Amino acid sequence: MSNEDMSEENLPSEREHAHHGAVEPVGDPFADPGLPPHEPRRQDIDERTARRSERTVALLFTLSMIATVGFIASYVIFPIDKIVYIFPFGHVSALNFALGLTLGVALFAIGAGAVHWARTLMSDEEVPDDRHAIEASPEVREQVFADFRQGVKESQYGRRKLIRTTMMGALSLVPLSGVVLLRDLGPLPEKKLRTTAWRKGMKLINQNTDQPLRPEDIGVGSLTFAKPEGLSDDAENFQTVIAKAALMIVRLNPEDIKDKRELDWSHQGIVAYSKICTHVGCPISLYEQQTHHVLCPCHQSTFDLSDGGRVIFGPAGHALPQLRISVNAQGYLEALGDFEEPVGPSFWERG
Template sequence: MSSQDIPEENLPAEQAEEHRAVAVADEQNPFADPGLPPHEHRIQDTDERAAKRSERMVALLFTVSMLATIAFIVAYLVIPNDKSIFVFPIGHISAMNFTLGLTLGVALFCIGAGAVHWARTLMSDVEVADDRHAIAASPEVRAKVHEDFRQGAKESAFGRRKLIRTTMFGALALVPLSGVMLLGGLGPAPGTKLRHTLWAKGKRLVNMNTNQPLRPEDVMVGSLTFAKPDGLEETDEEFQNDIAKAALMIVRLQPDNIKDKRELDWSHEGIVAFSKICTHVGCPISLYEQQTHHVLCPCHQSTFDLSDGARVIFGPAGHALPQLRIGVDSEGYLQALGDFEEPVGPAFWERG
């Protein structure tokens, strides 16, 4: 251990003298400790009118922040989503996005600028030097810290500058409302849309590949056929949203191989219809194993047994695939006998 690592009070007198920092550098002590420069008072420390001007400036910044937050909320409620404006040199951009970004930026900037201006002009700027101490503070040190905190709070004039305190609380209270308003951008509540699809009684099952209605003889044992509701076309504006819930997979099993009684009752001559949408995260199921009657989701390997109510036998899926009750119409085409009795796809908070 060198003499630099030994506390000064434990060094011999002659070494302690050399160990101490000096105010003027020389050959023996090349590192000088000039100490703190004399404190210079700011104009706000000596002139109460200047302090009042600074207080009004800080309050103005906090007030502008509040007004900007209010403007953010108004813009979010009033400006149409499809309205665009020209901003040089960017070009045409969304009027709502531009206004929301501008107002929120001004609100946050004014809070920061107000806090900085308050600290630089009104809070105490006296520099205080303290000796380094051990990590575990003694009771005396803790008492000193508490006293320093109380003294700092007093010198910040937080209790005396009521205008600053009031406007700062107002700005800090309003800014979080911007985040609350943004929650509306998640879109309208789904209502009962998650519980219903395009399937209804009398809707024919249409082959996704041929776009032709399906007859029982079109579905062979061991084959996997994908179907959609009659009338749903890829050119429809809402096709992706509708097929995401209505996509169906058709499998023909030997009736003796169907273990679940309800599944057998809801089938037609061993033809069963289940939702194609995995109940884990909504991936489309496309892999079928004829010998075991299992279908596999390619995303996370959830496996369902189509001979036993499409229950989950492996993987992270939380529940079985919903089954669609089917039959045949007067012309011999496969048709739905109603909608799914439970929501398709992943579970959600209202699922019973």
């Protein structure tokens, strides 16, 4: 027999295909093997094992509730500046560590409980289903609802009251963590946005020289920046205080002042206005001597310091607040109180 005949003899016929010793039609090389026989779990045949799984799931949900309560309690127990040593992380914030640990445990316990519930108590029998059109027929929709009801029944949600109760408790408590986090976005402003550091009798301090200002120190047409007496540039809260209390002082000819209240609140033509723009709070630093206008460099809002600091151009919402000033017995410029309206962006006009 030739090599050609031997090779043709070993080839499968056109009607058959050899595969691991089995003969299959050539036209169907990937036949559907079907689903393997369903093997019941121990929980399916042993109620004691099922109850043990139920208690495990309930324990995880209960652990989530305890962790959530611990998350909220951490805000009360740990001060924000407390530092502790925790191996292997080193020195960390006690508050941040407690919050991360308790929230992580709360979320993990819910997830682990749900997974254990699904793997041990819910039905795990695979059911094949043919594909169908995107738009379901009434019969299919009814079948979906029937399958859902069957799934609820097989999940034993109604039967396992301990799981149901602890799961609802865990899911109800976890959102409280988000409420606490929202509260921790920062301290409530209370009246801090409406007041500044200026008080009656407080001297005006030159921000460049750190010396009290006298009327003769300010020439006509000049622009001077001032801060409240007692505020050091090295103070921890300097930026917070100066962000609202920054003051610009300009000396005008009294006859150029158009607003009567501005004239009454000034001293010999010296007027004091907030340096904070009423648009988005940028510091104003550009002064036009001939027009008495100040310009905000951020969005070009323009204010007329000879007419009550009113807006004459730009997106600013209201006039610059004016500080009422006078001269004390020692000849220094001093404030006669705080600004009468809040400084900065006009949030308060929308109240």
